[in-house]
């Protein structure tokens with residue numbers, strides 16, 4: 001008859017699972033097997049967005065160097081103007097997302113992934129699942145959004 005080995009690490013005692021406030025000494029971090037796919041996803045997104053930005057830059061009539069030298073601002077074609085504005089707006093959106101992705105990657109490196117950038121509390125994992133580059137917890141997000149709208 002085989003001897004029963006003691007089961008390693010049953011369920012953690014509740015006090016270790018609870019996250020109360022922000023305590024840098026006792027951060028609950030995500031295990032590597034959870035972080036790895038997130039990291040891959042973020043790196044993949046970063047690559048994709050950089051490609052997208054490059055192609056937008058090529059589409060933008062104003063970033064064409066010949067176009068710039070050929071000072072035609074007076075009779076700028078409306079379509080070109082629109083194309084430029086659209087391309088620029090899209091690139092700005094991409095830049096914002098890229099910043100968020102890089103910040104999320106940095107947080108993974110520092111072992112702070114999933115923590116709100118504003119208050120340092122854990123972000124709801126459901127929200128992280130929807131957007132892995134999310135920066136703020138729900139209450140901070142709401143606060144920041146209402147500030148922006150003011």
Ligand SMILES: [Zn+2]
Pocket residue numbers: 116117118119120121136137138139140141
């Ligand atoms: Zn927060």
